[in-house]
Amino acid sequence: MNEIVSTRTNPMIDPAIHIWGWEIPVYLFLGGLVAGMMMISGYFLFRGRQKEMATSCLTLPLLSVVLLSLGMFALFLDLAHRWYFWRMYMTFQPASPMSWGSWILLLVYPALLANALIRPPAWLTARIPALVTLSERIGTRSATVKFIGIANMLLGAMLGVYTGVLLSAFGARPLWNSSILGLLFLTSGLSSAAAFVHLVARDEFEQKLLAKADNAFLTAEIVIIGMFLIGLLSSTAVHIEAAQLLLSGPFAPVFWVFVIGLGIVIPLIVQSLAVNHKVAHTPVAPILVVLGGLILRFVIVQAGQVSHWTRLFPSH
Amino acid sequence: MARYAMAIDTVRCVGCMDCVAACKTENGVPEGYDRDWITYESTGQFPTLHMEIRSERCNHCDDPPCVGCCPCGASHIHERGGVVLVHHDKCSGCKACIAACPYDARFIHPDGYADKCTFCIHRVEAGKDPACVAVCPTHCMHFGDLEDPHSEVSRILASRNSHALVPAAGTKPQIFYLR
Ligand code: SF4
Numbered sequence A: 001m002n003e004i005v006s007t008r009t010n011p012m013i014d015p016a017i018h019i020w021g022w023e024i025p026v027y028l029f030l031g032g033l034v035a036g037m038m039m040i041s042g043y044f045l046f047r048g049r050q051k052e053m054a055t056s057c058l059t060l061p062l063l064s065v066v067l068l069s070l071g072m073f074a075l076f077l078d079l080a081h082r083w084y085f086w087r088m089y090m091t092f093q094p095a096s097p098m099s100w101g102s103w104i105l106l107l108v109y110p111a112l113l114a115n116a117l118i119r120p121p122a123w124l125t126a127r128i129p130a131l132v133t134l135s136e137r138i139g140t141r142s143a144t145v146k147f148i149g150i151a152n153m154l155l156g157a158m159l160g161v162y163t164g165v166l167l168s169a170f171g172a173r174p175l176w177n178s179s180i181l182g183l184l185f186l187t188s189g190l191s192s193a194a195a196f197v198h199l200v201a202r203d204e205f206e207q208k209l210l211a212k213a214d215n216a217f218l219t220a221e222i223v224i225i226g227m228f229l230i231g232l233l234s235s236t237a238v239h240i241e242a243a244q245l246l247l248s249g250p251f252a253p254v255f256w257v258f259v260i261g262l263g264i265v266i267p268l269i270v271q272s273l274a275v276n277h278k279v280a281h282t283p284v285a286p287i288l289v290v291l292g293g294l295i296l297r298f299v300i301v302q303a304g305q306v307s308h309w310t311r312l313f314p315s316h
Numbered sequence B: 001m002a003r004y005a006m007a008i009d010t011v012r013c014v015g016c017m018d019c020v021a022a023c024k025t026e027n028g029v030p031e032g033y034d035r036d037w038i039t040y041e042s043t044g045q046f047p048t049l050h051m052e053i054r055s056e057r058c059n060h061c062d063d064p065p066c067v068g069c070c071p072c073g074a075s076h077i078h079e080r081g082g083v084v085l086v087h088h089d090k091c092s093g094c095k096a097c098i099a100a101c102p103y104d105a106r107f108i109h110p111d112g113y114a115d116k117c118t119f120c121i122h123r124v125e126a127g128k129d130p131a132c133v134a135v136c137p138t139h140c141m142h143f144g145d146l147e148d149p150h151s152e153v154s155r156i157l158a159s160r161n162s163h164a165l166v167p168a169a170g171t172k173p174q175i176f177y178l179r
């Protein structure tokens, strides 16, 4: 027997930490989604295919600015000492993933704006005519377009990986403490972004291409989740206990049904049938993918806060 | 350089919570919050049960993850004794340090910043013991400098068996429990 009773009753700390509610999962999801959007539109810019891929190169960059700003607003709402948020920009702390993240976010904005400037939408140029000349200057130089494409891919990858590293750097929370989490969140972001294009693209070629890409991302995501769990299950007792929170513990129903089943496996089957002309393309699969990505962040953030080092071992 | 630490005698401690009350009074800890607390841990099988009573707080770890993860430079190691502290007016309340602490020793003060035990550095710098140590009626707590082999805490740790809490978490905790 090993029974621990503590007189500590700190709010948000006891009995298990619950410092992060909906804001951080939403921020991590939007950050990952924007990362995926940057990589997809950056790739098509790099390949000089921005004319064919209208949704990826026209809609995604501006939409990313909006989504990223919403994500940062969620992050801001989470801060307990909100009006001191600028302190993050008074320093750079190389050992702190959060510090890296806040500076990466600052670099992401100019890359997204440059991307959007290559082909600004008509409603915007109607209001700001000066954008037309600016866009002509950038958009007609293929080297500049390529450079913007590369910058978007690189910064997108950094942003996506950062959303996972942010959590995986916490050695105190065994569930998060896997370096593959960065790759998982990046892949999930790519998959949600591809699903989004699949959902809204009007051009059939673009829609199909992104559905195919999404199938590849979803397959990779299953493999990465498998590696994540194997890594934890073959580690120490605290890590095994952490993995069991997802596999058979209190988070298992949500994890299996919404993240794995409805979020990955079912849409993967439906989209595979659709790209092979067995069934029609419907919005159902991509919507499930996007929701699955959001729920993945919720499950990992909440279960990670429950995972623990200190309650497992008798201390004497 | 000094390395401040505590040795706490679990054989003498009766769990009276005087240390908790002293900390609250000394540091104005808001109601409902604890910078230190009592843990009762029972192990074994009936009838050979064993109970350890511990006065716990931030372990002022030698390798504190709560400092490295802070994006604002608010969480820091004090120049004296390796004491881990928070600059309240630099803290954004991002809670990274809370997630980073395997002991859950930190909390968010109602005013928004991260807060925790300071080893009563204001008293220590004035030559006094931390409030919890000074007030303990069983004299079960010893505070001092581990770098000085003649300090009370060094001598008692050299002569008695002790354990730190979950050293496997890798933070090098500096509170030692005598048994
Ligand atoms: S006990 Fe926690 S808060 Fe204190 S120094 Fe160690 S890691 Fe930091």
Ligand code: SF4
Pocket (backbone or CB within 6 Å): B069, B070, B071, B072, B073, B074, B075, B086, B090, B091, B092, B093, B094, B095, B096, B097, B098, B113, B114
């Ligand atoms: S809550 Fe404050 S002290 Fe803790 S990591 Fe964030 S900014 Fe630093």
